[in-house]
Amino acid sequence: MIKAFHLRDSHLVARLQRVGTPLDIEEQLTHPRSPLRSVLLDTILAPHAGPSTFILDQQDEHGKSLGLAQVRSRSGRPERDVVFMSPALTNGNGSHAIWQRLLAHVCVKTAEQGNLRVYARLPVKSEELQLFKNVGFLEYSQEDIYQLDPAINRTAIRATLTLRLQRPSDGWGLQKLYTTLAPRMVQNAEGLAQGQWALAQRRWGEQGRREGYVWEVDGEILGALHIRSGKRGYWMRTLLHPDALEQAEALGEAALSLTAAQPHVPVYFALREFEAGWRNVLPELGFKPLTSQTLVVKHMAVRVRKLSPALIPALEQTPTEGTATTVMSPIELAQTTATPQKRQARRPNHQIFTSIL
Secondary structure, eight states, X not given: OEXXXXXXXXXXXXXXXXXXXXXXXXXXXXXXXXXXXXXXHHHHHOGGGOOOEXXXXXXXXXXXXXXXXXXXXXXXXXXXXXXEEESOGGGOTTHHHHHHHHHHHHHHHHHHTTOOEEEEEEETTOHHHHHXXXXXXXXXXEEEEEEEOTTOOGGGOOOOSOOEEOOGGGXXXXXXXXXXXXXXXXXXXXXXXXXXXOOOOOOTTOSSXXXXXXXXXXXXXXXXXXXXXXXXXXXXXXXXXGGGGGGHHHHHHHHHHTTTTXXXXXXXXXXXXXXXXXXXXXXXXXXXXXXXXXXXXXXXXXXXXXXXXSOOHHHHSOOOTTOOOOOOOHHHHHHHTXXXXXXXXXXXXXXXXXXXX
């Protein structure tokens, strides 16, 4: 039986979190929190968001099966991330089957709550990745994580690029910058990034703090920087216009100068595979490769075609006076004079959306 978390299940979560697999590397490196703390905060602060933690507790002829899956809502977006699974696949004892059952259940509940996508960030070429793919998740990008050499003195860095704080009115400029950089497959996977680079209001209990900066030239945003600061580290993400790649080092120096307040806290840089201009610059700034992760998504809805049982009345109305004149070819003219039955047969099917699990 799979059930949503209840306060009486706290002992099970405390037990399972000790043998599980965290999937949110950004949180783990900057401001980690346990699954039990997360679910307690969600239960108290965001009960309207729906259950975030699911527990498998079942006894059968093969023994007792225990498992845990935890998801987290993206602020202001109809999406969720899988952030923790237990037990770890290396534990054996049916852990692969437990993961599959839990993930399938998570997707069903996520769709029922009106969410459009479920994401996960997984180790490259791993058992975890293959298992998520077995449940219907699709790879759409890879992210490489770099760590700054602790010997780099960030307090001595002098920024030469002027950044300003991100404003709500920057949404359109950031959207244009993102679509210039990201391949179509990535844009489709991330919902065209509407709100990906927006800074949502910080919620009480949220781990760490996220700040945004932009580099603007003549009213056009050519670069963007997000920094998440936590008690254990800084996490950086950037956008840089392809026509301004020569400013990558300057943008990196500006970013590092913003972390000088805590010079002994580690700094991490997340780089997507399609972001050109950084591979040679990061080593010059003092960054070294740390790890890589594969980004996967499962869409909760797809577009299908279905015959419409009736004509749309608006399409049958005659043009009103004052409408623009349309010049039609002989073929188009012949089509418009066909019998109603033939016109109905030639009308394209209407598209609708239907949920899938």
